[in-house]
Amino acid sequence: MARTGRRPGQTQTRDDILVAARNQFAAHGFRGATIRGIAAEAGVNPALVHHFFGSKDQVFVEVLNLPFNPALLVDTLLSGPREQIGERILRLFLGLWESPDTQLPFFALVRSVTTSPEVADQMRQFLETAVLGKVAAALDLPPLRLTGAAAQMMGLAIVRYVVKAEPMASATEDEVVALVAPVVQYYFDG
């Protein structure tokens, strides 16, 4: 199915870049891979990679079909009062897991990370560099506290959506937020 507004040649080039990017991330990790290296392997000009994806972060998001955009995450964290940051990020996160569009990619990601040390390593570098590092800098927060918040939210998703342990699985979003948002807020209060 052709995407609207994109000519067949463009779709092919974009796919070539994604294949090259997957190889480069596998060979060099997220940190070691470069737009220049990806472009070279795909046989295109680096400007074209920027044109299609904008940044290396975005290429990675597309390659791993990540169900979230780290740029959006950072925007959400920074918009609104800091004393409500725990609830804000938690509701965004729960919304991604509840939505049919993003739930399946999330399940796939959890499976890849827990079964493939290579994917776990790429995700580790991506999280450290593109997500945790940027958020910690923007909020002037010790990175260890951020990984604590990430741990709470990942574990919540596994208990509620993967293992489906009761009563967490059937609790309403408001009940979950009432219980867990103070914890996320604690980590962000620094």
Added chain:
Amino acid sequence: MARTGRRPGQTQTRDDILVAARNQFAAHGFRGATIRGIAAEAGVNPALVHHFFGSKDQVFVEVLNLPFNPALLVDTLLSGPREQIGERILRLFLGLWESPDTQLPFFALVRSVTTSPEVADQMRQFLETAVLGKVAAALDLPPLRLTGAAAQMMGLAIVRYVVKAEPMASATEDEVVALVAPVVQYYFDG
């Protein structure tokens, strides 16, 4: 390698019971499976299952090669002052993940639960019945709070030991306890 003090016939019988138990848990779930049904499938007297394993919980622990014993977990939770329960359970949990004997079974468990909906379902029933239900009753605690604590600890293990995100992966046990024990305690304070 023969185990000390167990005759070859006993080892065979024990293995037969474990194979039967694996089938019964797969067919009926943790809740639906019974010692009687496991014994019938193995062609032995139910008393022999009790003799080898003690309880259905223990049979399940052996079948899934679980790296922890829920009875020990409950004992640890209940021994010592309640206001230190968060630190106590967290140190026990970190110890299991740090020990070479229990780390590999933990990794295998995380992989099974995230890739097999059937194992996830068996674990869910086991956690609800043999772990969370008993702890909630012993501590007179709302079960939702317990699943929150479980979520925090599972997520911590995934960030620290599976994804190995820094700085959580390299933090000392005392640093992790200083950051996360107050959260676990919050859930147990009810």
